[in-house]
Amino acid sequence: MTKHLICRLVSMSCVVALVLLTGCKPKIEGKPVNLEPNDPRPILSVQVADADEAALLVQKFGLEVVRMEGFTVFFFENANQLPSLVDLGYDLKRQNAYDVFRRVVRIDRSVPEAELVANGVKIINREKQYLIVDATIGQLRALVRSDSQIVAISGHEPRPRQVRIVVESMEDVAKIGAMEVDIYSAKPECKGSIDSHQNDRKAKIVIYGGAFDYLIDQLKDAGYIVEILPEPAPITEEGDNHEKVD
Numbered sequence: 001m002t003k004h005l006i007c008r009l010v011s012m013s014c015v016v017a018l019v020l021l022t023g024c025k026p027k028i029e030g031k032p033v034n035l036e037p038n039d040p041r042p043i044l045s046v047q048v049a050d051a052d053e054a055a056l057l058v059q060k061f062g063l064e065v066v067r068m069e070g071f072t073v074f075f076f077e078n079a080n081q082l083p084s085l086v087d088l089g090y091d092l093k094r095q096n097a098y099d100v101f102r103r104v105v106r107i108d109r110s111v112p113e114a115e116l117v118a119n120g121v122k123i124i125n126r127e128k129q130y131l132i133v134d135a136t137i138g139q140l141r142a143l144v145r146s147d148s149q150i151v152a153i154s155g156h157e158p159r160p161r162q163v164r165i166v167v168e169s170m171e172d173v174a175k176i177g178a179m180e181v182d183i184y185s186a187k188p189e190c191k192g193s194i195d196s197h198q199n200d201r202k203a204k205i206v207i208y209g210g211a212f213d214y215l216i217d218q219l220k221d222a223g224y225i226v227e228i229l230p231e232p233a234p235i236t237e238e239g240d241n242h243e244k245v246d
Contacts, residue, residue, distance in 0.1 A: 028130045030106050030151025035137045037097035042077040044092045066100055074100050098138035106130045108149040122214045124158040132158045160210030164227040167205050179218060182210040
């Protein structure tokens with residue numbers, strides 16, 4: 001028995017040594033990801049004031065939009081549209097397709113999260129063995145070159161976390177909605193949740209919603225207290241299940 005145990009310990013030590021020497025790391029499961037542009041056509045970008053102006057350009061000039069990020073519209077180049085846009089004073093810029101097309105993928109944890117975020121990668125979900133991220137194909141190709149593992153997500157991924165946020169006012173609700181948090185309901189907190197010695201305190205507003213991890217990070221950075229509810233979170237508009245998670 002003792003001899004057998006010693007052999008097992010030696011074998012385990014050899015495996016650990018091999019991992020350290022070869023740089024082997026646990027492999028995450030998933031299919032390969034296409035890291036080439038979705039379309040070979042050239043891409044241009046233009047700055048707009050808001051989504052309404054972007055919609056107007058699409059309607060008036062027939063822009064074929066790839067995506068919109070902030071106040072920047074990325075669209076496929078069409079020589080017939082360029083003169084009219086330039087005449088209206090729009091500053092058109094050519095873009096690298098590898099910096100425009102994005103993928104949502106699984107990536108191993110070999111790169112620190114802070115480094116990923118600093119390079120513009122969005123952390124969608126934090127899982128035990130890997131991260132689910134939203135990044136440009138250019139960013140993902142660079143990570144692959146640095147030996148990161150990148151594979152396709154599964155059918156049920158990604159998924160927002162179910163969250164509970166207590167705020168002071170409807171103005172806060174509007175701010176949180178503008179941050180692209182999916183708000184299911186926003187109602188004054190129940191009187192029963194206010195202690196008797198706090199009767200003079202103004203009732204706060206309880207938000208139930210869904211948010212990906214990068215949005216939860218932004219909410220916390222903005223000073224909001226975010227409670228992540230258990231999965232699955234039984235959230236309904238009627239509020240019958242709200243008291244169960246308080």
